Amino acid sequence: MSERIDQRAPSETDSGPASSPGVPAPPPGTRRRPSSRRGETIFRSLTTGSGVLVVAAIAAIGVFLLIQAVPSLLANQADFLTFPSFNTGDPDNLAFGIRDIFLVTMFSSVFALVLAMPIALGVALFLTNYAPRALARPFAYIVDLLAAVPSIIYGLWGILVLAPAILPIAEWLNANLGWIFLFADGNLPVLSGTIFTGGVVLAVMILPIVTAVTREVFAQTPRFQIEAAKALGATRWEVIKMATLPYGRSGYIAGSMLGLGRALGETIAVLIVIRASTSPMGFSLFDGGYTFASLIASAASEFSQPLPTGAYISAGLVLFVLTFIVNALARLIAGGKVNG
Amino acid sequence: MATATDSDLDRPAAEPSTRTISASRRFKDRASTVLVTLAFLIAVVPLIWVLVTVVARGAPAIVSATWWGNSLSGILPESFGGGVYHAIYGTLIQALIATLIAVPIGIGAAIYLVEYGRGPLARTTSFMVDILAGVPSIVAALFIFAAFISILGAPQSAFMVSLALVLLMLPVVIRNTEEMLRLVPDRLRESAYALGIPKWKTILRIVLPTAFSGTVTGVMLAIARIMGETAPVLVLVGYSRAINYDPFGGNMASLPLLMYSELANPEAAGSYRIWGAALTLIIIIMIFQVGASLLSRYSAIPK
Known part of the structure; x- marks a missing residue:
């Protein structure tokens, strides 16, 4: 929102003498005491x-x-x-590399994004264009409440409640679409506690931020564009196609990038849900392993010797750079439309 | 001939537009309505599912007589006794210290961005607030570990956790305060200037009080957000089954840390305590959330 700062007329009638030496001296009688x-x-x-x-x-x-x-x-x-x-x-004799960690992080986050993006788009459209006016705010509040649930609770729910519930879906995908590398047998003996399970949990967790940003931008669609579309006899869906989506596309993408950033850095839910595996990562959603964040958290109790600790800190540095890039891109894409 | 002319005149020059909506357009419109409503319902399912799970599994624990007033000191892993007041204290004190540090800095930064900031420094600051909002909690924790514990040699303590929480709170406080300050109408500022009140006094005495309740709402939301953070407590403080009032030294429990430690407890009492602590945490967060939204209802800034 820095753009707004620049456009805003400076409302200061006077600022300190240090900042604007060009301001004429105030008339006698209105001069301020030096203390102020x-x-x-x-x-x-x-x-x-x-x-x-x-x-x-x-x-x-x-x-x-x-x-x-x-x-x-x-x-x-x-x-x-x-x-x-x-x-x-x-x-x-340190020997560490981030290949598998990077892959698990990317697979779980991108899978989460693939699940969350269409839902978030639908929810944002529902809240801005379809929900009855009086209910739009409470409905939006309900979706925002998803963000208020602590991530450790999502982790517990994910592994103890959600994982058994979606196991049949995982088994079906593995049995029928196993020839696609994404659904092939993974490096875990079971099909729950995998990247697949973790991705679903992450999708739930990033849904509120993607929705909130998208909704905010959709709500800013210029009134005249909507009215122009309506004047042409557009249906509600056509108004969205002609006005809301073209205007809000960049905000939607930016919101999704912010969601991706959240998913990349999510720690405790992923640590609880995705099982560690002794064999290396393939390219399947039914693999297990550590993400950057869960790797660091899993080793946190052993941070005593500087060199091994430094190895985990280097993983943290990569995560920091990754999230920095993703968030900076989100802001660039959004231009001045998105705040958050 | 004449009758034909009459019927020509009676017919509208163009068909009413409502009748020209073809079946396919109508179908797309209906389909989109169904799809977006479905998307909303899908989004609500996990919320209800999580809440029902936590309430159903956590209720037996929190109605127990010892839950709110005892710690787990001396309680065996398989025993159902004891309580979590040591962890509630930890969660609250860590959030409180973080708030005490983050609020002045956050409000200061927001005032800078709204009232003073121009040019490249303001743009950089605004950009960095966004970046800070995206910094994962584990990275914030690792930074505090690297800077204070590794390099400066400070011991692990609840205070270190609070420092990490400050980093997570700051962007929320700054963005909320910024928004509130921008809502304060310029004519209030201008009236103050016209009376010869210097800018800094105008901000402190006119602008901030006008935006006060909105700012408090933002702070409460920020507190609600950080109280459930688990990554910083994992890295920066040890777990204790007994109460520790000193945030600057020793191990200290908090609700997320208690839940994480009890995950390693295979007994039925472990899962009893995990869900009890989860429900307790949600109740505390809800108090702050509801408080914030009640407050925001009364925080409308005069237009």
């Missing part, structure tokens, strides 16, 4: 400092993770990008 000028300077620096702190925090995250990761990366005996397993048991 000092107050202005102090207040301005404090608020600016808070803003700068946010920028500094992001920079610090990158820098500190990098500082901690480099020694371990240098001591790494394996290729970081292509080695499939993460062996940090022997600090003198």
Whole structure:
């Protein structure tokens, strides 16, 4: 929303003498006491400092993770990008790579996105164009409530309640469409607690953010475009096709990217739902394994020696870079339309 | 001849547009209505399913006499006794400390973005707030671990968790406050300037109070969001079955951490406690959520 800041006419009738030396001196009698000028300077620096702190925090995250990761990366005996397993048991002989972790992270997140995107589009359209006016707000609130449920509860529900319930679907896909690599036998002995299960849980978890962003942009569709479409005799669906979708497409994509970012970094639900596997990842949704986030969380209790810990921090750094890119792209795509 | 002319005049020049909707257009319209309604119903199913599961499985635990007033100190894994007040305390104190740090910074940053920010620094800040909103909680936890525990040598403690939670709270607080400040009409600011009140006093005495309840709503939503975070407590503090009042030292339980530890407990009492803690956590979060939405109902800014 920075664009709005720029467009907004500066409402300050005066600012501190330091900031605008060109302002003519106020007429006698209205001159302020020096204390309030000092107050202005102090207040301005404090608020600016808070803003700068946010920028500094992001920079610090990158820098500190990098500082901690480099020694371990240098001591790494394996290729970081292509080695499939993460062996940090022997600090003198570290051999870790992110191939499998990257694949599991991507498969679970993209699968979640594939499931969540059409639903979110439907919900956003329903809330903006179909739901009765009086009910649209409470309905939107209900969808937002999905985001209020803690992720550990989604994890418990996912493995204990949802996994048995969707097992027949998984079995059917595996039996009938097993010739497609996505539904082939995985590296786990069972079909629950797989990337498939985890992806469904993640889809539920990212649904509210994708919906919220999409709904917000759809609701901003210019009135005149909608009225123009209606004047041409368009049906409700045609209004959506002619006005809402073309206007809101970028917001929808941006919202989906934000959802992808959430799915990539989701920790505890994935750790609980997706089982670890001793054999390497194939390319099936019925594989198991660790994502970046769940790998780090699974090892968190063993963070005592610097080199093995650094190995996990390097995985965290990759995750940070990934989510940074995805979120930055989302913002670029959305332009000024999306706030959030 | 004359009758023919009459009927020509009676006929409208064009067919009424409603009649020209062909069957296929009508079908598409109906189909879309059905599909989007279906999408909404599908979205609501997991919410109800999760809530019903948690309430049904957690209810026996939270109505037990010892649940709200006892810890698990000295309770055997297979015993159904004990309670979670140590974990409730942990969850609340960690959120409270995070709030105390995040709110002044968040409000300050929002004031900067709305009232002072111009040019590249403001654009960078706004961009970084969005990036911070997307930083996964595990990365925030890892950063606090790397910076404070690894490099500065601080011990693991609840305070470290609070620091990680600050990073997760900040973007929510900033965005909400920003939105509220922008809703404050410029004429209020201009009236204050006209009276010769300096800008900083105008912001502190006129703009912030006008946006106050909306800002509090945002803070409460942010608190609701961070209380369920599990990744920071996993990395930054150890679990304790007994109460620990000191956020700066020692292990401290919290509801998510208690749930995660009890996952390793194969006894029936483990699952009893997991779902009990889940329901407790949802109740606490709901209190903040409902409080926030009640408050926002009374927070309308005068137009």
